[in-house]
Amino acid sequence: MDMKIELVAIPVTDVDRAKSFYVDQVGFHADHDYxxxxxxxxxxxxxxxxxxxxxxxxxxxxxAPGSQKGVQMVIDDADAAHAELSGRGVECSGVDEQDWGRFVYFADPDGNTWSLQQMPPR
Structure with a gap:
């Protein structure tokens, strides 16, 4: 049996502000707004x-808004991700070097947190 995660809820206080943050600053695609x-x-x-x-x-x-913590996305290049997010005005951490990958962390305006992981070489 296959199980695929397809949708994750992000609790926010201001939908328009959050949509603008994720689309204009983080770079997500706006699929639907109904x-x-x-x-x-x-x-x-x-x-x-x-x-x-x-x-x-x-x-x-x-x-509660801001209670979604640690959603993680895999990226190709932590340095490039950091540069792109910073250039778009997203407050993010520096690149965190770990044995299990290189990470960049950020939060949305409500405090929901995200982790971007560059996987280590296999």
Missing amino acids: VLSPELRFVQLTPPGSACSVVLGVGITEM
């Missing part, structure tokens, strides 16, 4: 090259 009612807005965003998207909006999750 307002179905005053209590339900569905915004789906996808990182470039990813088969998994994120969803944010109104009425999407019961998690």
Whole structure:
């Protein structure tokens, strides 16, 4: 049986601010933005090259804004990722060198945290 993660909820306080951050600064693709009612807005965003998207909006999750911690994406080059994010105004860590990879960390405006991992050579 295959199981594929396709959608991860990101709890935010301001949907438009979060959408702008993820699309304009981090570089995610804006896939959908539907307002179905005053209590339900569905915004789906996808990182470039990813088969998994994120969803944010109104009425999407019961998690408190900022409580999604440590979502991880794999990248090819931690130095390039750091330079690109910094150049787009994203506050991020320097490159963290570990035996299991090279990492860059950042948080969205609500405090949801992300980890970017460059895998070590195999």
